[in-house]
Amino acid sequence: MGNKTKQVIMDVAEALFATHGYEGTSLRMITQQAGVNLAAVNYHFGSKAALMEAIYERRIRPMNEERLRRLDALEAHHGDGQHLPLEALVEAFIAPALRLSREGRGNHFITLLGRSYLESSPTLHAQVRRLFDGVAERFRQAFARALPELPSGELYWRLHFMVGVLAYCMTGTEMMRLIASSRMEASDDPDELITRLVTFISHGLAAPASPVVVDAPPRRAGEALR
Amino acid sequence: MGNKTKQVIMDVAEALFATHGYEGTSLRMITQQAGVNLAAVNYHFGSKAALMEAIYERRIRPMNEERLRRLDALEAHHGDGQHLPLEALVEAFIAPALRLSREGRGNHFITLLGRSYLESSPTLHAQVRRLFDGVAERFRQAFARALPELPSGELYWRLHFMVGVLAYCMTGTEMMRLIASSRMEASDDPDELITRLVTFISHGLAAPASPVVVDAPPRRAGEALR
DNA sequence: GTCTATAACTAGATAGAC
DNA sequence: GTCTATCTAGTTATAGAC
Numbered sequence: 001m002g003n004k005t006k007q008v009i010m011d012v013a014e015a016l017f018a019t020h021g022y023e024g025t026s027l028r029m030i031t032q033q034a035g036v037n038l039a040a041v042n043y044h045f046g047s048k049a050a051l052m053e054a055i056y057e058r059r060i061r062p063m064n065e066e067r068l069r070r071l072d073a074l075e076a077h078h079g080d081g082q083h084l085p086l087e088a089l090v091e092a093f094i095a096p097a098l099r100l101s102r103e104g105r106g107n108h109f110i111t112l113l114g115r116s117y118l119e120s121s122p123t124l125h126a127q128v129r130r131l132f133d134g135v136a137e138r139f140r141q142a143f144a145r146a147l148p149e150l151p152s153g154e155l156y157w158r159l160h161f162m163v164g165v166l167a168y169c170m171t172g173t174e175m176m177r178l179i180a181s182s183r184m185e186a187s188d189d190p191d192e193l194i195t196r197l198v199t200f201i202s203h204g205l206a207a208p209a210s211p212v213v214v215d216a217p218p219r220r221a222g223e224a225l226r
Numbered sequence: 227m228g229n230k231t232k233q234v235i236m237d238v239a240e241a242l243f244a245t246h247g248y249e250g251t252s253l254r255m256i257t258q259q260a261g262v263n264l265a266a267v268n269y270h271f272g273s274k275a276a277l278m279e280a281i282y283e284r285r286i287r288p289m290n291e292e293r294l295r296r297l298d299a300l301e302a303h304h305g306d307g308q309h310l311p312l313e314a315l316v317e318a319f320i321a322p323a324l325r326l327s328r329e330g331r332g333n334h335f336i337t338l339l340g341r342s343y344l345e346s347s348p349t350l351h352a353q354v355r356r357l358f359d360g361v362a363e364r365f366r367q368a369f370a371r372a373l374p375e376l377p378s379g380e381l382y383w384r385l386h387f388m389v390g391v392l393a394y395c396m397t398g399t400e401m402m403r404l405i406a407s408s409r410m411e412a413s414d415d416p417d418e419l420i421t422r423l424v425t426f427i428s429h430g431l432a433a434p435a436s437p438v439v440v441d442a443p444p445r446r447a448g449e450a451l452r
Numbered sequence: 453g454t455c456t457a458t459a460a461c462t463a464g465a466t467a468g469a470c
Numbered sequence: 471g472t473c474t475a476t477c478t479a480g481t482t483a484t485a486g487a488c
Binding site: 018020021022023024111114115117118119154157158160161163164165167168169171193196197199200201202203204205206207208 | 244246247248249250337340341343344345380383384386387389390391393394395397419422423425426427428429430431432433434
């Protein structure tokens, strides 16, 4: 029954690490809530740190595999040296991530992932980064093809901005209630969020590269910005 | 010398909390690095938790005061019932935050703030939220005036997206190196980042409200999205 | 206000019976 | 594989001398 014990330990630890942080979660909390013995974590994973690693790998790898599948499909459908449709590209990048964050068990992990960006542990950081490296480069090249007129320095920053909104939306709940407290339309539909996000990000990515005039006249929504 | 001791404790604790997290930072680490006695934290602040509270208040209040000063100036310069220029409004919201994150001592605090969004402590969360409530409502109304054609439900989401990019850019360094590793143009100029961000966010905010066509033909950067 | 000393407790890890 | 018992080392907080 070793495999099942590993499973339940990872499930419980994922939720606890997300809620209380790595340092704030004790092996005693984990093993108690998982209904296993205190020594089980060290037996199955070797240490508390190795348990953390296993948790990251379990979620991130499938997410990035889906991103690459979608990108492959896009590139197969459009010519090889040709432009790619921007909105579809954005969606290929963000949809697997957002769906992970709304999945049954995955929503705890997203908080954990957001937390990991702020941790200083070099070990953890290196491991998380390694899990993203291949996907990042493939998508960077694809976006460069979708926005051929944009200087690469500008594209670089805007892709960061895209990752930023995405990361924020993935962490979800708590953070998103800060700015406009009571106006939330209770919509748990991930597809609706994806549509809104694709619109926002695509228009941000496709903005002209030149600096913006700060004192512009009022404009209507949908009107192109100069 | 009580005031100076409080000061140095807060400075050191801010950096340590940001780097190692609240639970990951011990009073021993703080007092050792601050060159004060172990008992000093409990004497001056009452507890570890109260020290944390004091650290938040010290940074957030001035930042939001500056946001409101800028908004007041904008509203004074433009008519009361009239539209506000979108880019200037975005800048009024993000510039004080980004400048705080690049200030001498402030850059540690930003990581700490980002971390707090992921913490589950209801006490801390309530306190942080209270510090933002007034600013949030004032800006929400201002953005509604700047984008009068945008349905309020759509505006709500896009303001969240804005906060998301901002929060991400404030946490800075670590997170931003994930997607495009070696292409970073080493630019520590906050004004340049602000300009780029204002462009990205303004175009995202001003996008048409209708859903996006996913399979669109390629476009040039700067061309309006349909 | 600042210090030392210590109380009261919890942490991760492991040895060894079953 | 799973258990109990325990080790070592860390934590917050406080009492009381100066």
